[in-house]
Amino acid sequence: MTKALILLLLLGLTAIAEATEQSLRPGGIAMIDLGAASDPAPAVTHAGKPVLVMLADDRWIAVVGIPLDAKAGELTIDVADYEVKITIAEHAYREQRLTVENKSFVEQNQEQLDRIWSERKIIDAVLNSFTAVPVDGVSLQAPLKGAQSSSFGYRRFFNDQPRSPHKGMDISAANGEPIAAARGGVIAASGDFFFNGNTVLVDHGQGFVTMYCHMSEIDVVEGQAISVGDIIGAVGATGRVTGPHLHFGTYLNGTAVDPAILLD
Numbered sequence: 001m002t003k004a005l006i007l008l009l010l011l012g013l014t015a016i017a018e019a020t021e022q023s024l025r026p027g028g029i030a031m032i033d034l035g036a037a038s039d040p041a042p043a044v045t046h047a048g049k050p051v052l053v054m055l056a057d058d059r060w061i062a063v064v065g066i067p068l069d070a071k072a073g074e075l076t077i078d079v080a081d082y083e084v085k086i087t088i089a090e091h092a093y094r095e096q097r098l099t100v101e102n103k104s105f106v107e108q109n110q111e112q113l114d115r116i117w118s119e120r121k122i123i124d125a126v127l128n129s130f131t132a133v134p135v136d137g138v139s140l141q142a143p144l145k146g147a148q149s150s151s152f153g154y155r156r157f158f159n160d161q162p163r164s165p166h167k168g169m170d171i172s173a174a175n176g177e178p179i180a181a182a183r184g185g186v187i188a189a190s191g192d193f194f195f196n197g198n199t200v201l202v203d204h205g206q207g208f209v210t211m212y213c214h215m216s217e218i219d220v221v222e223g224q225a226i227s228v229g230d231i232i233g234a235v236g237a238t239g240r241v242t243g244p245h246l247h248f249g250t251y252l253n254g255t256a257v258d259p260a261i262l263l264d
Ligand SMILES: [Zn+2]
Pocket: 166, 168, 169, 170, 246, 247, 248
């Protein structure tokens, strides 16, 4: 899909609108042509958060993550001194009901809540960071060969209690299978988190972040520069899981977007 997108980017503005039409939904991505790159890159924000602007075929392209809780209808993107309106399509994500045996994953005590809160702050700090480096694309290589589920956006219930929607793609794989970085970047954070288990967050620049969860081991350290395909750890079943798999999350302007849109 990304290859098609890049091809269409090369074909020009009309093609871009067509290419991204199908992902103009909550959890999708909008690509907005901001004009010739002979001028400096304009500053772009959405909902007060800075937006990635990349160079493609001598044009500036804003790559906007559309929040999962965005309502169908018009969405405003702020570009320097003007606004761009995009129309978001309705999208009904499926419902998923899970029964979890370990009660602490459904209801937490104060100590666990404190831990979750401090971990949330670490993760949010990375997702809302904006490293002002040039970004030359947003396509991603699959972090492992396993079957990619279409579980992004699932509205989840654990033991019949509503929980936040599923903000990533689950890729099934055996315990210990190596996980490769989906794109070059810098390790922004890693740790053993209550829900996400062993987790690595990679900063690809300008708020573009990938997240890898439930790992059995972590082979990188914070601040380390990595290239696409570098092994960052191995598949596991740490955190809130029912079995070994990789939870793969992709983020733009602080919001989770469907990894399927970005994967080659
Ligand atoms: Zn998951």
